[in-house]
């Protein structure tokens with residue numbers, strides 16, 4: 281099981297609350313990403329250190345790609361099996377191009393192209409995605425799609441992004457979430 285820490289309030293202050301509002305009923309998918317663990321020159325270890333890096337908007341700095349807005353709703357730190365929320369689900373995160381408004385963004389703090397999640401870390405991550413999926417099912421009466429960033433058309437300008445990376449099998453994530461889910465809408 282994962283630990284859950286909300287850093288929403290401080291992250292909203294740090295960012296000036298500039299991510300735009302939306303309705304939860306607009307959300308029909310969960311998009312999975314990899315991030316860091318190094319972002320810019322810093323080793324990111326929780327939600328606030330990540331948000332801090334994305335507030336830097338100089339050329340090539342993390343925030344230059346998001347306009348200084350928060351990129352994900354949730355980040356998952358595998359070493360401590362902790363999920364940090366940094367943005368209300370009723371606000372749009374900047375992570376998947378034209379799909380931003382219709383999705384929840386979850387980033388794993390690991391380079392999943394080269395470093396896999398260990399069994400226990402993966403189990404905790406599936407629990408997290410299941411909780412998010414069940415919440416959206418409950419609110420919207422419909423199961424959300426669970427996809428990797430790469431799988432979305434128009435999700436990125438970079439075709440070689442490989443996000444979240446070959447070591448996170450999205451088919452397995454979907455199977456594990458389906459097996460854990462308490463709600464099938």
Ligand SMILES: [Zn+2]
Pocket residue numbers: 312313314375429443444
């Ligand atoms: Zn991504």
